[in-house]
Amino acid sequence: MAQLSVFQKRIQAEIPLTRALGIELHSWDGSALLISAPLEPNSNHQGTGFGGSVYSVAVTAAWGLMELALADLGLKGSVVVQTGSIDYLEPVATDFYAICRLPGGEIPGRFRKALARHGKARLDLTTEVFCGTPNSSPQGDPVAVFQGRFVVQDARSTIASQL
Template sequence: MTPSELQAYLHAHIPLSAAMQVEVAAVAWEHVLLRAPLAPNINHRETVFGGSASALSILAAWSLLHARLRSSGIASRLVIQSNRMDYLLPIAGPFSARSSLEDPDQWPGFMRLLERRGRARLKVTAELMAESGVAGLFSGEFVALGYETARI
């Protein structure tokens, strides 16, 4: 999946991503990098609204699993079950979120469980970045529901 394909998918299927002007900067097996400008995500203090920071992190984490499953030829519904967001610094400009699996070694077991039971869960993390450095840390548990070969 290319960055432009993922971006088109997000904007079409998750309208909030279009309203936030989310840009997909990179899609790789190991990570997804999303970016967003300040203007549509600003709060009353002229910094990034916490909900936008959290949403970008969730989108990056969800996108990583979505891209991995698509690359593996698997179609399933992905939902977030739980998450934690730690805000470390205010963000006064463009910001990004870079996701990765909390434990990449769990991927094969996740896939086996999804195939066998039609349901599996996995933890994904993301670093929220500002020009000044790491501005937040995200950790979320996602559940994949259903298992079928994707029509790619």
């Protein structure tokens, strides 16, 4: 949990939009990141979630997952979104949360090999957005689904950078 608290402070400092959105990190278990945002600062003229806010929360979940997964590997790198799209399936009518999971529950071997060989790799991620209280095992269907490709560049060991 300490890692998540440090990461929460980091993203709030480095990505000011996350403060405005009210993003809160809830859990990271090594394969899934759960974050949430309140509806109030993210609402549109109809009182439902503003599409840009929902998209930003979903991207933040995927980007955050990549950052935390790299840290778990003892690596640091530049993580950026290369492409992304979102399907809005239902209106976001309450506070909401997003879950991004590693494909198959772990970092794919091809991704690890590319990082080791080139210091660079790409990974496609999916974030699901749900309404209600954050839950790592949601019961209903998502209200939005984000799909994006993330690129890690200049991957390097965090151990080497501490010496």
